[in-house]
Amino acid sequence: MKFVYPAIIRKTEDGRFKATFPDLLYCEAYGDTLEDAVDNANDAARDWLEAELQDDAPDFPGTTELQDMELKEGDVVRNIAVTVRFYVGWDE
Numbered sequence: 804m805k806f807v808y809p810a811i812i813r814k815t816e817d818g819r820f821k822a823t824f825p826d827l828l829y830c831e832a833y834g835d836t837l838e839d840a841v842d843n844a845n846d847a848a849r850d851w852l853e854a855e856l857q858d859d860a861p862d863f864p865g866t867t868e869l870q871d872m873e874l875k876e877g878d879v880v881r882n883i884a885v886t887v888r889f890y891v892g893w894d895e
Contacts, residue, residue, distance in 0.1 A: 825867040
């Protein structure tokens with residue numbers, strides 16, 4: 804199953820980059836470069852989704868549309884795609 808969620812990437816005061824997901828509660832990532840932040844956002848989203856799958860009643864939120872996001876000048880939005888493969892016995 805493929806999940807795609809937008810990440811808002813913003814440069815921080817210390818020159819690093821922070822990625823946040825409007826749809827994945829408390830899911831964020833950092834990087835020294837934009838590319839590092841995107842890579843780390845992929846890992847963070849995968850970890851968030853895997854943790855949600857461990858729940859008895861997983862709840863996968865819908866995705867926020869670009870026009871509904873509160874963006875600041877300089878923000879970058881990237882769609883982060885995570886593929887989760889289900890195997891026989893994965894929930895045991």
